[in-house]
Amino acid sequence: SQTIHQWPATLVQPVGSPLSLECTVEGTSNPNLYWYRQAAGRGLQLLFYSVGIGQISSEVPQNLSASRPQDRQFILSSxxxxxxxxxxxxxxxxxxxxxxxxxxxxxxTRLTVL
Amino acid sequence: AQSVTQLDSHVSVSEGTPVLLRCNYSSSYSPSLFWYVQHPNKGLQLLLKYTSAATLVKGINGFEAEFKKSETSFHLTKPSAHMSDAAEYFCVVSELGGGSYIPTFGRGTSLIVHP
Structure with a gap:
């Protein structure tokens, strides 16, 4: 069966610091991968999606970026x-x-920026 | 272009009474429609999915949804609410575009269940 992991589960970072969130999928090959953000009390906002290694589509311009260095790994950075x-x-x-x-x-992953 | 509207931001019911969460959609083609549930600080769990095989779709935990093309609706129901059903529910419409399906999420309905 397929499983998807994210880490860290929670993160508290100061303003101006860098960010790296990781996502990995097990039990499948060539998945499409997606990053969403959910602000407090609001719906989901699609940030990035990827249909293959090195292929990233951005839905919303912002100071975040995404990378897909391996088939089942998706990283969100700032x-x-x-x-x-x-x-x-x-x-x-x-x-x-x-x-x-x-x-x-x-x-x-719950991210709090202070 | 596709869109989805969840008509209620909050729904409050008593335990043991029926649940109705309303969703209307707009789609240019034959869409796939979904309901997801999210408990606090958790990821989204797929409840059910419609893909034109049958208009009444049964999902997990006793939930079901009926696709009504004439009304462009996909409302979620459950005959009897449990306390554990208290969560956020998202209606999603997805169309094929550029070789992949890109979903559009509703803003969510918060289900409150009173004892």
Whole structure:
């Protein structure tokens, strides 16, 4: 069966510090991968998605970036965090072809920027 | 273009009474529709999925949803609420575009269950 991991689970960082959040998927190959942000009391905002190694599409311009160095690894980064980057970050994966319509989510990372 | 509207930001029910969470969608093509549940500080869990095989879709934990094309609705129901159903629920519409499905999430409905 497939599983998706995210770490860290929680993170408290000062404004201006760098960020690296990691997501890995097990039990599947060539998944589509997604990063979402969920601000307090709000819905999900799609930040990035990737259909393959090195292929990243950005949905929202901001000071965050994403990379996919391996098939089942997806990293969310920032060089300098802003207060507005606080939120709950969710990674998701989906299959290829007609299976891409269903997304499966990781447990999330709670980021607090102070 | 696709969109999804969850008509209620909060729904409050008593334990043992029926649950109705409303969702309307807009889609250019035949969409895939989903309901997800999110408990506090957790990821999203798939409740059910519609993909044109049957208009009434049964999901986990006793939930079901009915696809009504004429009303562009996909409401989520459960006959009897449990305390453990208290959570945030998201309706999602997904269309094929550029070779992949890109979902659009509703803003969520918070289900409150009173004892």
């Amino acid at each position: 060089k300098k965090l802003l207060l507005s980057d606080s939120g709950f970050y969710l990674c998701a994966w989906s299959g290829q072809g007609t299976s891409t319509d269903t997304q499966y989510f990781g447990p999330g």
